[in-house]
Amino acid sequence: xxxxxxxxxxxxxxxxxxxxxxxxxxxxxxxxxxxxxxxxxxxxxxxxxxxxxxxxxxxxxxxxxxxxxxxxxxxxxxxxxxxxxxxxxxxxxxxxxxxxxxxxxxxxxxxxxxxxxxxxxxxxxxxxxxxxxxxxxxxxxxxxxxxxxxxxxxxxxxxxxxxxxxxxxxxxxxxxxxxxxxxxxxxxxxxxxxxxxxxxxxxxxxxxxxxxxxxxxxxxxxxxxxxxxxxxxxxxxxxxxxxxxxxxxxxxxxxxxxxxxxxxxxxxxxxxxxxxxxxxxxxxxxxxxxxx
Amino acid sequence: xxxxxxxxxxxxxxxxxxxxxxxxxxxxxxxxxxxxxxxxxxxxxxxxxxxxxxxxxxxxxxxxxxxxxxxxxxxxxxxxxxxxxxxxxxxxxxxxxxxxxxxxxxxxxxxxxxxxxxxxxxxxxxxxxxxxxxxxxxxxxxxxxxxxxxxxxxxxxxxxxxxxxxxxxxxxxxxxxxxxxxxxxxxxxxxxxxxxxxxxxxxxxxxxxxxxxxxxxxxxxxxxxxxxxxxxx
Amino acid sequence: xxxxxxxxxxxxxxxxxxxxxxxxxxxxxxxxxxxxxxxxxxxxxxxxxxxxxxxxxxxxxxxxxxxxxxxxxxxxxxxxxxxxxxxxxxxxxxxxxxxxxxxxxxxxxxxxxxxxxxxxxxxxxxxxxxxxxxxxxxxxxxxxxxxxxxxxxxxxxxxxxxxxxxxxxxxxxxxxxxxxxxxxxxxxxxxxxxxxxxxxxxxxxxxxxxxxxxxxxxxxxxxxxxxxxxxxxxxxxxxxxxxxxxxxxxxxxxxxxx
Numbered sequence: 001x002x003x004x005x006x007x008x009x010x011x012x013x014x015x016x017x018x019x020x021x022x023x024x025x026x027x028x029x030x031x032x033x034x035x036x037x038x039x040x041x042x043x044x045x046x047x048x049x050x051x052x053x054x055x056x057x058x059x060x061x062x063x064x065x066x067x068x069x070x071x072x073x074x075x076x077x078x079x080x081x082x083x084x085x086x087x088x089x090x091x092x093x094x095x096x097x098x099x100x101x102x103x104x105x106x107x108x109x110x111x112x113x114x115x116x117x118x119x120x121x122x123x124x125x126x127x128x129x130x131x132x133x134x135x136x137x138x139x140x141x142x143x144x145x146x147x148x149x150x151x152x153x154x155x156x157x158x159x160x161x162x163x164x165x166x167x168x169x170x171x172x173x174x175x176x177x178x179x180x181x182x183x184x185x186x187x188x189x190x191x192x193x194x195x196x197x198x199x200x201x202x203x204x205x206x207x208x209x210x211x212x213x214x215x216x217x218x219x220x221x222x223x224x225x226x227x228x229x230x231x232x233x234x235x236x237x238x239x240x241x242x243x244x245x246x247x248x249x250x251x252x253x254x255x256x257x258x259x260x261x262x263x264x265x266x267x268x269x270x271x272x273x274x275x276x277x278x279x280x281x282x283x284x285x286x287x288x289x290x291x292x
Numbered sequence: 293x294x295x296x297x298x299x300x301x302x303x304x305x306x307x308x309x310x311x312x313x314x315x316x317x318x319x320x321x322x323x324x325x326x327x328x329x330x331x332x333x334x335x336x337x338x339x340x341x342x343x344x345x346x347x348x349x350x351x352x353x354x355x356x357x358x359x360x361x362x363x364x365x366x367x368x369x370x371x372x373x374x375x376x377x378x379x380x381x382x383x384x385x386x387x388x389x390x391x392x393x394x395x396x397x398x399x400x401x402x403x404x405x406x407x408x409x410x411x412x413x414x415x416x417x418x419x420x421x422x423x424x425x426x427x428x429x430x431x432x433x434x435x436x437x438x439x440x441x442x443x444x445x446x447x448x449x450x451x452x453x454x455x456x457x458x459x460x461x462x463x464x465x466x467x468x469x470x471x472x473x474x475x476x477x478x479x480x481x482x483x484x485x486x487x488x489x490x491x492x493x494x495x496x497x498x499x500x501x502x503x504x505x506x507x508x509x510x511x512x513x514x515x516x517x518x519x520x521x522x523x524x525x
Numbered sequence: 526x527x528x529x530x531x532x533x534x535x536x537x538x539x540x541x542x543x544x545x546x547x548x549x550x551x552x553x554x555x556x557x558x559x560x561x562x563x564x565x566x567x568x569x570x571x572x573x574x575x576x577x578x579x580x581x582x583x584x585x586x587x588x589x590x591x592x593x594x595x596x597x598x599x600x601x602x603x604x605x606x607x608x609x610x611x612x613x614x615x616x617x618x619x620x621x622x623x624x625x626x627x628x629x630x631x632x633x634x635x636x637x638x639x640x641x642x643x644x645x646x647x648x649x650x651x652x653x654x655x656x657x658x659x660x661x662x663x664x665x666x667x668x669x670x671x672x673x674x675x676x677x678x679x680x681x682x683x684x685x686x687x688x689x690x691x692x693x694x695x696x697x698x699x700x701x702x703x704x705x706x707x708x709x710x711x712x713x714x715x716x717x718x719x720x721x722x723x724x725x726x727x728x729x730x731x732x733x734x735x736x737x738x739x740x741x742x743x744x745x746x747x748x749x750x751x752x753x754x755x756x757x758x759x760x761x762x763x764x765x766x767x768x769x770x771x772x773x774x775x776x777x778x779x780x781x782x783x
Contacts, residue, residue, distance in 0.1 A: 148606045152643025156635045163671050228649040310771035354767040377746050377760040399713035
């Protein structure tokens with residue numbers, strides 16, 4: 001078990017810190033959706049780039065784990081590449097871009113399209129763990145509200161949306177009730193991904209570095225998106241098939257292709273899209289691309 | 293002889309003015325008044341003798357200094373001088389009515405509802421209470437166009453008639469009338485005399501202060517003299 | 526009168542340092558009754574209100590509330606979640622400054638609906654209909670339902686607070702100077718509104734005010750407080766028309782006749 005670069009402990013963090021984080025993780029798993037404070041460390045990347053997620057990953061990573069890191073669903077963006085290389089160098093673990101091969105997946109703002117398994121862990125990067133932060137500025141008060149399960153205020157926000165826009169306009173970071181008890185921020189994933197959290201086979205861990213909070217959803221836990229009886233939650237996606245692989249059930253990114261207003265809708269999950277194309281699925285624009 | 297519905301025994305009242313160095317002003321002493329159903333007792337005596345004070349003491353508005361005020365309420369005699377506030381409120385709601393000299397105006401409440409709320413406080417529904425109130429106001433010559441307005445802007449005579457309607461609507465078995473005709477013209481005065489006579493005929497007992505001797509003689513069965521204490525002593 | 530009491534306090538004593546805020550105060554409240562607590566600033570009336578409502582713990586003494594099922598609850602001994610539960614459905618609290626109670630960044634309708642949602646209502650259409658009904662009750666136009674309270678006048682804010690408080694049909698409402706700081710004409714409208722709503726819905730109210738005209742208009746019974754003690758209590762009209770205690774006489778004689 002040797003690191004690729006010398007002078008650092010396995011996975012960068014010292015063992016005491018990792019133990020501290022694991023204790024927080026155990027407590028978080030025991031109380032699904034509850035925010036557990038932890039002693040967040042300075043990491044060699046700025047707040048907002050995944051300091052929370054990277055510490056959780058460091059604490060759960062073993063030498064034979066296979067790590068995948070995605071940012072907005074893509075494996076090839078700066079943030080994803082940097083974090084993947086960080087662990088490759090400080091822990092010497094194998095890395096992958098393929099969802100099926102990974103044992104630990106650190107993510108920013110997406111859940112992979114492919115259903116996860118019991119032997120996988122999904123680690124979320126969380127900028128703001130408190131779902132009611134924008135509604136109630138007092139941290140003491142939101143803690144009291146969690147303690148008493150007093151979540152009328154969150155519904156007020158949904159009410160306001162419907163009153164103003166005719167529907168619930170929250171498109172990402174859509175609040176959920178975990179195990180029927182705690183209100184939780186799912187991190188800024190699209191609301192489209194919310195249903196994937198419900199009864200997921202994989203363990204879901206959440207780390208907020210700047211806010212120094214960890215929370216978790218154990219496997220097979222109820223996760224419900226907040227809604228009204230007459231305005232039920234709906235997972236919204238762009239009404240197009242993927243231009244490259246033709247998928248009609250995946251979350252899409254809109255890509256501007258030229259200066260003439262040309263647009264292309266493609267899977268946000270790059271691995272999912274590549275897998276599908278490898279299996280022979282071809283979208284409208286994919287054919288054109290192949291013909292060039 | 294009809295049943296006695298109100299009786300005082302040794303009723304006394306004095307005021308202690310703490311802001312004037314604790315001066316004690318005795319006003320009433322040894323009042324033994326008895327009132328039977330269907331009769332009217334008029335309090336008589338010079339002004340300043342304490343007639344209004346006695347009236348207010350009977351209503352529980354002034355606290356009795358000594359003695360008892362026995363009122364027939366729910367088939368038993370209740371001593372208002374010793375009763376707790378909630379009992380006094382209950383007695384006022386169903387047994388003891390009071391028409392003060394001046395209407396206490398409540399902002400924004402219409403004349404109709406000022407009168408009707410007496411019945412609504414007993415659980416009568418709004419429509420029925422208003423119907424009875426309308427009838428009474430009309431009998432007292434308050435034009436219908438005024439019924440929906442708050443009485444604050446009414447003339448003194450109109451306010452007094454609204455006050456009378458409020459006092460009579462409840463058909464309390466005992467009614468206290470403090471100068472009910474003071475600011476009324478002859479026609480309306482006769483209406484009130486008629487209403488008092490009707491009330492007596494229905495068995496209602498009345499204690500009144502009437503400045504107008506003509507009114508007094510036409511409604512009172514007995515005079516109860518109230519004398520200034522200094523002179524009486 | 527043996528009707529069961531809704532709220533009962535015995536021997537309440539509270540000191541702020543060396544200052545006695547409450548000295549051996551007893552209080553009773555029956556269902557559907559309005560009780561006024563009057564006295565000058567610093568007499569302890571707002572402190573008493575907060576102690577009765579379970580918001581400040583007394584040094585000694587007991588406050589008991591009769592739950593709808595008849596059980597007497599010790600307000601200061603009950604678990605925090607239970608007390609909060611009371612405060613968000615069975616009880617209401619109307620503050621002098623409506624901004625302390627309202628959410629200024631949330632629409633009028635959202636403010637009225639919050640207690641319904643906190644109680645578990647999850648039907649948007651029902652919540653909105655109820656909010657509209659309550660805005661009408663407090664004489665706020667239906668087309669203001671989506672406006673933010675920050676554009677409302679002081680009187681409207683206070684009426685909105687009352688709608689927000691009464692929407693769950695509480696049995697007991699605590700009011701702290703509800704007409705304080707409002708223009709006289711605005712005050713009259715608000716008083717009339719409180720008076721008719723309370724009478725029609727049969728709500729019991731503990732009302733703190735320094736304005737004895739407000740007490741006379743709304744309350745059947747009154748408690749006069751001075752330096753943390755109840756110096757006189759009884760029928761409102763009797764206490765105000767025939768005050769016995771020197772302090773009550775001072776209070777009554779200090780009022781300008783309109």
